[in-house]
Amino acid sequence: MTQNEIFISDKTLKYRKIKSNLVLTFCVIASILTVLPLLYIFFYTTASGFSHLSLDFLIQMPKPVGEEGGGMANAIVGTLILIGLASVIGIPVGILSGIYVAEYSGGIFSNIVKFVTDVLSGTPSIIIGIFAYTVIVLTTGSFSALSGGFALGIIMIPTVTRITEEMLKLVPQSIREASLALGISRWRTTLNIVLKTALPGITTGILLAIARIAGETAPLLFTSFGNQFFSLALNEPIASLPIQIYNYAKSPYTDWHQQAWAGAMVLVMLVFVINLIVRFFTKNKFSSEL
Amino acid sequence: MFINSYPSRSQFGLSFIFSQDWDPVKDKFGALAFIYGTIVSSIIALIISLPISLGVAIFLSEMAGKFLKTTVGFLVEILAAIPSIIFGFWGLFVLVPFMRNSVQPFLEKTLGFIPLFSGANIGTGMLTAGIILAIMITPIISAISRDVIKAIPKSQREAAYALGATRWEAIRMALLNAKSGILGATVLGFGRAVGETMAVTMVIGNRAQISAGLFDPAYSMASVIANEFAEASKTIHVSSLIEVGLLLFVVTFIINSLARILIYSATKKYDAK
Numbered sequence: 318m319t320q321n322e323i324f325i326s327d328k329t330l331k332y333r334k335i336k337s338n339l340v341l342t343f344c345v346i347a348s349i350l351t352v353l354p355l356l357y358i359f360f361y362t363t364a365s366g367f368s369h370l371s372l373d374f375l376i377q378m379p380k381p382v383g384e385e386g387g388g389m390a391n392a393i394v395g396t397l398i399l400i401g402l403a404s405v406i407g408i409p410v411g412i413l414s415g416i417y418v419a420e421y422s423g424g425i426f427s428n429i430v431k432f433v434t435d436v437l438s439g440t441p442s443i444i445i446g447i448f449a450y451t452v453i454v455l456t457t458g459s460f461s462a463l464s465g466g467f468a469l470g471i472i473m474i475p476t477v478t479r480i481t482e483e484m485l486k487l488v489p490q491s492i493r494e495a496s497l498a499l500g501i502s503r504w505r506t507t508l509n510i511v512l513k514t515a516l517p518g519i520t521t522g523i524l525l526a527i528a529r530i531a532g533e534t535a536p537l538l539f540t541s542f543g544n545q546f547f548s549l550a551l552n553e554p555i556a557s558l559p560i561q562i563y564n565y566a567k568s569p570y571t572d573w574h575q576q577a578w579a580g581a582m583v584l585v586m587l588v589f590v591i592n593l594i595v596r597f598f599t600k601n602k603f604s605s606e607l
Numbered sequence: 608m609f610i611n612s613y614p615s616r617s618q619f620g621l622s623f624i625f626s627q628d629w630d631p632v633k634d635k636f637g638a639l640a641f642i643y644g645t646i647v648s649s650i651i652a653l654i655i656s657l658p659i660s661l662g663v664a665i666f667l668s669e670m671a672g673k674f675l676k677t678t679v680g681f682l683v684e685i686l687a688a689i690p691s692i693i694f695g696f697w698g699l700f701v702l703v704p705f706m707r708n709s710v711q712p713f714l715e716k717t718l719g720f721i722p723l724f725s726g727a728n729i730g731t732g733m734l735t736a737g738i739i740l741a742i743m744i745t746p747i748i749s750a751i752s753r754d755v756i757k758a759i760p761k762s763q764r765e766a767a768y769a770l771g772a773t774r775w776e777a778i779r780m781a782l783l784n785a786k787s788g789i790l791g792a793t794v795l796g797f798g799r800a801v802g803e804t805m806a807v808t809m810v811i812g813n814r815a816q817i818s819a820g821l822f823d824p825a826y827s828m829a830s831v832i833a834n835e836f837a838e839a840s841k842t843i844h845v846s847s848l849i850e851v852g853l854l855l856f857v858v859t860f861i862i863n864s865l866a867r868i869l870i871y872s873a874t875k876k877y878d879a880k
Contacts, residue, residue, distance in 0.1 A: 333773045333776065336775060337775035341670065343658075344663070344670060347658070347660075352682050354686075354742045355682055355683075357701075358689065358697050439795075439798055440802070441801070441829060528688055532691070534691065535833055538836065538837055539836045542837065562696060563695075574700070581692075581693050584693060585693055588690065592684065592685055
């Protein structure tokens, strides 16, 4: 190699190293760019919400514009009712189809179930809202808490199914065989042995699904509709936090905006706490995975 | 939905997709402006989000130490879990004024000669919607890309290092192998952006028009449903909205199937080993 050639390869190496460092720097900047909006949204919501959050907000009814105070008690109760309704629909169906796919797989039907679950999880929530509207609101003739819960329940199903399937697959085959060898029937094995082993994992999956539907707004717009008054009836429109936030945020009144911020903070906190709990309980699993 | 959209399908036929008149008062319905708004805002989101997501995925899978990995990974997951209404609310009160006062005047001054960067400077509009969507889909794309990149065997990178590659060149080899999976993640993020409702509704400006300027208010398929469905009283209006929903469903169905196939084939290739 002549002196000149060494010089050139030296230069390209330098160039390659610079390029490598540039790209890696970009990756770091990108990560910061991604985390920054999150922190900003989180702290902005907390800061704006916290100053307007009070006991009144949690236990009082909304007041007309211009009046001091007031809260979102009806919306908070409404959201809880909707979550309850959705759980009644979503959890059993989700767990059962998860068991079916994991334990009795192989047939064409279980593949169909798997495919439908995938499609369902990618369907925009507003489409599911329209579905609930045509199925329940059109047939009963009015917006109702029931239709809202129905829509949210359908949104829950794919998440619960998926997590049940994954968790059941983690249960060692030997446990099933041991149970069957003791003469326990198949369904009892599935229910009492396999499902019980996988229960903690499934619970976290359900928590995540609840965190997701708690903030769903789009499907509720024309199913549970929203209500300025306190209502526990399932066949009438019911208030919910996301809808209340949406309506207040669009309004031109400052004190409604502040109420909306407080509501937003309650929602964010709910999601954050659930995620934190899930993270805490699955910590070992995740950190070994990472 | 297919049944309930019948009145609109029979009255407008194919012109529903190609007409941009949307006038509930005159009973004229055409969805082109919404389709345009949905696609353009999603594409903007993808253009912004893709390089950033890739950077995050590389950072998480190749560079970060254990502590950073868990922390950033956790934050990214939380970002994915925040309700879209919060994004919309934040967008409306923080991002929109910021766009109106700083970003849009700046872009107009420096790049104003390109017709893209023009239009009514009111803060809400196509570009703002695209940015909100970008913030929302970045966690999804980066989380899946990270998993795909991690599925590539370590030995490959070691081989690249052994041949004298720099760090980036070694990572690039891994990326080349992961490209179908990354493409799948991108398509999945695109599908999410297309179906996103609340955040877009709050910042896109809600005007059914097709305009070259990215600052102009627009409308998307999901947000027209969100805004008008509860108030639509005439059968033809309701069924038109349901038909928009049907279109949206078909589009997201195709996009998601495509993404699933890509991701599935990408991770399966290396799972066997």
